Amino acid sequence: MSLEIAILFLIIIVVIVFFALEVFPVDKIAFFILAALLLTNLVSPEEAISGFSSPATITVLALMIIAIGLETNGVIDWLASGLKNLRVLPIFIMVPVFMFIAGSISAFINTTAVVIVFIKIITELSAKYDIPNSKLLLPISFAGIIGGSCTLMGTSTNLIVNAVAIDRGVERFSFFEFTWYGVIFMVITIVIVSALIKILPNTKKTKISEDYNLDEYITKVIVTENSSVIGKSISESFLYNNEDIEVLRLKRNGIINDRPGKFTTLKEGDQLLLRCNLANLIKLKDAKGFTVIKEEDNRKLADPITDSEELEENVQVVEILMLPNSPLIGKSIKTVGWYDLHGAVPLAIRKRRNFRNPRRRIFNRGKDEIELRVGDRLLVEVSESALDELQKIENVTILQQHKNIEVTTKTKKYISLAILLVVIALSAFSIFPILKSALIGCFLMIFTKCIDLGKIYSQVNWQIIFLLAGMIPLGVAMNNTGADQWISDQLLLIFENQTDIIVIGILFLVTMVLSGFISNNATAIIITPIAISIAASMQMDPKPFILSVLFASNFSFFTPVGYQTNTIIYGMGIYRFRHFFIIGGIVSLVLWVTASLLLSASL
Structure with missing residues (x-):
């Protein structure tokens, strides 16, 4: 040789x-x-x-x-x-x-x-x-x-x-x-x-909630007068330091921020969409400076096909599958922009198994650092009005079946x-x-x-x-x-x-x-x-x-x-x-x- x-x-x-x-x-x-x-x-x-x-x-x-x-x-x-x-x-x-x-x-x-x-x-x-x-x-x-x-x-x-x-x-x-x-x-x-x-x-x-182990609650709270978080950034509040609470969305003066960053300053009247476990939900109800105005069990929210409960603005939770050559492949949730997901809010990632990762597959916490690969499934919350836009992402498919928009003619099909x-x-x-x-x-x-x-x-x-x-x-x-x-x-x-x-x-x-x-x-x-x-x-x-x-x-x-x-x-x-x-x-x-x-x- x-x-x-x-x-x-x-x-x-x-x-x-x-x-x-x-x-x-x-x-x-x-x-x-x-x-x-x-x-x-x-x-x-x-x-x-x-x-x-x-x-x-x-x-x-x-x-x-x-x-x-x-x-x-x-x-x-x-x-x-x-x-x-x-x-x-x-x-x-x-x-x-x-x-x-x-x-x-x-x-x-x-x-x-x-x-x-x-x-x-x-x-x-x-x-x-x-x-x-x-x-x-x-x-x-x-x-x-x-x-x-x-x-x-x-x-x-x-x-x-x-x-x-x-x-x-x-x-x-x-x-x-x-x-x-x-x-x-x-x-x-x-x-x-x-x-x-x-x-x-x-x-x-199965229900998506069961598939992703979502045994938590989606909760909407209002920051009221004299709240301890007013004037603080999210990273300075207990909302950030608590591993069992995640801020999904912020609504202020009618404007919705689907990706509030850790440096976002909280103000009186802010409406926060949170995900938390039962213990923290009880704490929020009893806490001063917060009013819990809506809570839903994820097991209801995560199945839009079979359940009629809606969050706000006809929000649905859907599951999308990463296909080869998707523009999201190789990106983490942290680097995926609001535009990339057409306003959808990521809730959890289910990773496919491979030789280096044979066991752990579901990421609710810390998901922002996880890179998306072919075959991964991403659970997102999306408004009904934005669902059609989400379906247009190249090389990504929604596993839940929704009404499709006819975008081609029979002539082109036959040609x-x-x-x-x-x-x-x-x-x-x-x-x-x-x-x-x-x-x-x-x-x-x-x-x-x-x-x-x-x-x-x-x-x-x-x-x-x-x-x-x-x-x-x-x-x-x-x-x-x-x-x-x-x-x-x-x-x-x-x-x-x-x-x-x-x-x-x-x-x-x-x-x-x-x-x-x-x-x-x-x-x-x-x-x-x-x-x-x-x-x-x-x-x-x-x-x-x-x-x-x-x-x-x-x-x-x-x-x-x-x-x-x-x-x-x-x-x-x-x-x-x-x-x-x-x-x-x-x-x-x-x-x-x-x-x-x-x-x-x-x-």
């Missing part, structure tokens, strides 16, 4: 640790990769920026834009709208039907966008018809993942693997070349998950769908490569005004684009240093005198395990060159080896962090790690054996 290969392996190990522990956002990790490769002279400056112009990166970007247009114009909602009529079916029939529809749509539309739409539909069905959402959310995430592996445009991973293969001189994959494998895998996944739904918790829509079909046809019939077809689709989306540039800039998941731009040079470095060939040579020593199915099986297993803990795109970029080198050394057709990487990179079912959709539903607090490990593990093992048999048979 040369020094260059050793340095590259060290960089890869550090990157894997960063991904697995979520030390930094993926885009920061991507820039770390670029800097490390440049500083160690493993790639030239031109090679370091080659990821930004890679066909894989541009194709993924173009397909993201098309998916945004489809979502914006209600195409995905329209395709899935009939699901609400399935509420009369028993759950053991509803699960495979939902999975089949989600998987079929995900074969042609961004998986994350599809799963988010299904989350909204399932949440509404759970709230209105008492259907256990826990029996449906994990299955539709799995179905979306498996559906994306059915076509070339199904996932960004497929496009990356195809691009790396082309760079290494392998013939490009056609649009439906591996579809029949994907269909077999989808059927197997649907059967297994449907048979194992009893393992999933039987959780129905968007037609554009998707054009892109599929151009690529499927090999009229144009997938890159050219996708770029034509983007042009048509913009030209027909089905999407505007502002929405593109705000809704594209730039983290994935920068991740690809950073990871692709890593693949170049593996070729420059000979690391891929070195790994291939070592593996061939292990594989010597082994059958094809053993070689394919081990390659598939290693890739699948790695993708369960780091980005599936990163896994594909690292392993694909190795797979091609193994095939070349064995003098075999490289495509079955490449397909083993493609499928295994996508099949990260057994952890909630391997795939973005798993991370999102894990953040909703319904499932534990064991649910993914048991059900996803069984699915992964069966698919591993099946894929190894099918792919080795094609050699």
Whole structure:
């Protein structure tokens, strides 16, 4: 092993640790990769920026834009709208039907966008018809993942693997070349998950107050004459120093301050909206200089769908879910401005679990310092008049279902769908490569005004684009240093005198395990060159080896962090790690054996 290969392996190990522990956002990790490769002279400056112009990166970007247009114009909602009529079916029939529809749509539309739409539909069905959402959310995430592996445009991973293969001189994959494998895998996944739904918790829509442990009270008090806090800032009063009291809002002379700071000076006549426990509520009632004019149990206030109590100005408490590329990601409540939340007041944060934070998940106190991440849920108080504005925050979804405003026309809906079909046809019939077809689709989306540039800039998941731009040079470095060939040579020593199915099986297993803990795109970029080198050394057709990487990179079912959709539903607090490990593990093992048999048979 040369020094260059050793340095590259060290960089890869550090990157894997960063991904697995979520030390930094993926885009920061991507820039770390670029800097490390440049500083160690493993790639030239031109090679370091080659990821930004890679066909894989541009194709993924173009397909993201098309998916945004489809979502914006209600195409995905329209395709899935009939699901609400399935509420009369028993759950053991509803699960495979939902999975089949989600998987079929995900074969042609961004998986994350599809799963988010299904989350909204399932949440509404759970709230209105008492259907256990826990029996449906994990299955539709799995179905979306498996559906994306059915076509070339199904996932960004497929496009990356195809691009790396082309760079290494392998013939490009056609649009439906591996579809029949994907269909077999989808059927197997649907059967297994449907048979194992009893393992999933039987959780129905609970009250938000119970979900966030809000055993406190929302109280409105007036600062009266001779109060001890008059002339003092909030930080100088007992309201600030008491850990069991939090000032949510201040109203003075008809003007409402939703984010009163600790240096705000209190005056006579101020109306304060407080959250406190029962003991402090009693103290406030007995205290001089305060008049308690309204108090409500959070267990009533926190469920606007089922309870009619209102606070002031038709205030509701709603729960919002952080989606990839949200403008709130990476910000703390302290740095999120009033404008960012359209006047909504944060009450609590429910963090999704990860390897560094496996237990504590709910933050009521001290929430202002907590950074928001993908999959986190934020409980906010918002006036009814501002609710529609809250729904317009990019890449944030309200888990409570409210009346939606029709913002698109049927014409644009049909045009968007037609554009998707054009892109599929151009690529499927090999009229144009997938890159050219996708770029034509983007042009048509913009030209027909089905999407505007502002929405593109705000809704594209730039983290994935920068991740690809950073990871692709890593693949170049593996070729420059000979690391891929070195790994291939070592593996061939292990594989010597082994059958094809053993070689394919081990390659598939290693890739699948790695993708369960780091980005599936990163896994594909690292392993694909190795797979091609193994095939070349064995003098075999490289495509079955490449397909083993493609499928295994996508099949990260057994952890909630391997795939973005798993991370999102894990953040909703319904499932534990064991649910993914048991059900996803069984699915992964069966698919591993099946894929190894099918792919080795094609050699």
